[in-house]
Amino acid sequence: MSDVLRVRDLSAGYQPELAILKGVDLAVSEGEFVVLLGPNGAGKSTLVKTVAGLVPVHGGSIQLRGEEISDLPAHLRLRHGLAFVPQTENIFARMTIRENLQLAAQILPKPARAERIAAMMETFPDLARRPGTRAGSLSGGQRQMLAVARALIIDPEVLILDEPSAGLSPLMVSEVFDRLRDINARGTTILLVEQNVRAGLEIASRGVVLVEGRVAHDAPSDALTNDPIVADLYLGGHQKEAQA
Ligand SMILES: Nc1ncnc2c1ncn2[C@@H]1O[C@H](COP(=O)(O)OP(=O)(O)OP(=O)(O)O)[C@@H](O)[C@H]1O
Numbered sequence: 001m002s003d004v005l006r007v008r009d010l011s012a013g014y015q016p017e018l019a020i021l022k023g024v025d026l027a028v029s030e031g032e033f034v035v036l037l038g039p040n041g042a043g044k045s046t047l048v049k050t051v052a053g054l055v056p057v058h059g060g061s062i063q064l065r066g067e068e069i070s071d072l073p074a075h076l077r078l079r080h081g082l083a084f085v086p087q088t089e090n091i092f093a094r095m096t097i098r099e100n101l102q103l104a105a106q107i108l109p110k111p112a113r114a115e116r117i118a119a120m121m122e123t124f125p126d127l128a129r130r131p132g133t134r135a136g137s138l139s140g141g142q143r144q145m146l147a148v149a150r151a152l153i154i155d156p157e158v159l160i161l162d163e164p165s166a167g168l169s170p171l172m173v174s175e176v177f178d179r180l181r182d183i184n185a186r187g188t189t190i191l192l193v194e195q196n197v198r199a200g201l202e203i204a205s206r207g208v209v210l211v212e213g214r215v216a217h218d219a220p221s222d223a224l225t226n227d228p229i230v231a232d233l234y235l236g237g238h239q240k241e242a243q244a
Helices: 044-052 073-079 098-103 108-121 140-152 169-184 197-205 221-226 228-242
Strands: 003-012 021-029 033-036 059-064 082-085 157-163 189-193 206-211 214-220
Touching: 003 044, 003 189, 021 044, 021 189, 021 214, 033 044, 033 169, 033 197, 044 059, 044 082, 044 189, 059 169, 059 221, 082 140, 098 108, 098 140, 140 157, 140 169, 157 169, 169 189, 169 197, 197 221, 206 221, 214 221
Parallel strands: 033 189, 033 206, 082 157, 157 189
Antiparallel strands: 003 021, 003 059, 206 214
């Protein structure tokens, strides 16, 4: 399997002298579903934001299909096929569902836009039922679906999501996760940041555990789920909570 995304010895942070990521190595293969786990403050969001071009890189490399992208601004990374769904402010609340999709489609050549919007409406029937509804009036789960639809409009090489389950009820989380599972089954490579260890390892085939800005574990989900040392040391509270 070829790597879609490859991060090597990546250091990055919000200020020049303060590295939050301290030499991260991570590869995501074509068609894979990888979950990024770790305690609060480990640097999960910082890692995906750095990959998306939103946090300054101090050193190391980020490659998309073998091409170095760490020098590119965020909008050009998007053009290269890297779609990122931030944790918040990922839709335009005052605009309708259709307008949100139309805006996201602006990046595509004009003739391709209508077809991609129609494809998203087909993938997300819940959104297709009410294209004129203002995004701000949708439920939390539907908003996340719209954010994912906006990201998918370019038919990306890789879809990166920063905790789309944050603040959602368990029912909504399972709806969003079911949809992500479908999207992955149709061939989209996914890298997901998730706080809930059990839910993350259930949906992804591989887990990467970040601790203090470094990769502490990188293993198939089954192995991480059953590794008591990993559960106690790094996933501790979350794992116990999830099993309670
Ligand atoms: N905009 C920012 N400016 C400066 N420091 C930041 C910023 N965002 C995050 N940090 C710091 O970076 C470190 C890593 O935070 P990050 O949000 O990446 O961790 P995380 O693993 O995603 O945690 P959580 O699960 O709590 O979201 C923390 O020390 C945090 O205080």
